[in-house]
Amino acid sequence: MSRRPFTPKVVAANALLDGDAVWLTADDRWTRDMAEAELIEDEAVAEDRLIHALSQGHEVVGAYLVDAKATAEGPAPTHFREAFRTRGPSNYRHGKQADASRGL
Template sequence: MTRRPFTPKVVTANALLEGDAVWLTEDDRWTRDIADAELIEDEAVAEDRLLFAISQPDVVVGAYLADAKPTDTGPAPIHFREAFRTRGPSNYAHGKQAGE
């Protein structure tokens, strides 16, 4: 069986307290903007970064590697699920969304 070639990834998770989708930056911060995320093009580095994310259960939950592509403004999602997560929660008019 042949292995599929590694494709670029970002580390994503949900912020523990707010539940927002977040992405890991190159300088070990969590951002709510995927364009600021670290785009990882090496499989071993991706695994190390994921382990780093998983080691922060007091900050984030559900960390995983998501396929992404480079753009002029930073990483962008490839799959629908990730594109959907960049837009925030899908429910309306409560909490911090009530003012929008």
């Protein structure tokens, strides 16, 4: 049975108090900007970072690993679901979604 090669990842979760999508940075902060996230290129390190994130239940819920790619601006999503999460909730037009429509 062949195993898929490891692809770069970031750790994603939801902020405990407001539910926003957040990503783990290299210095253990949670950011609402995926471009600031730590891009992890080693599978063992990714597992360790996920374990660390799962221990942060006082700040986040639902931590998981997300496929990502390196860009000049920082990590970026490779799947539409994660690209959608970077724009915030879809049930109203304010916050990140409103900013995106204005080109911010």
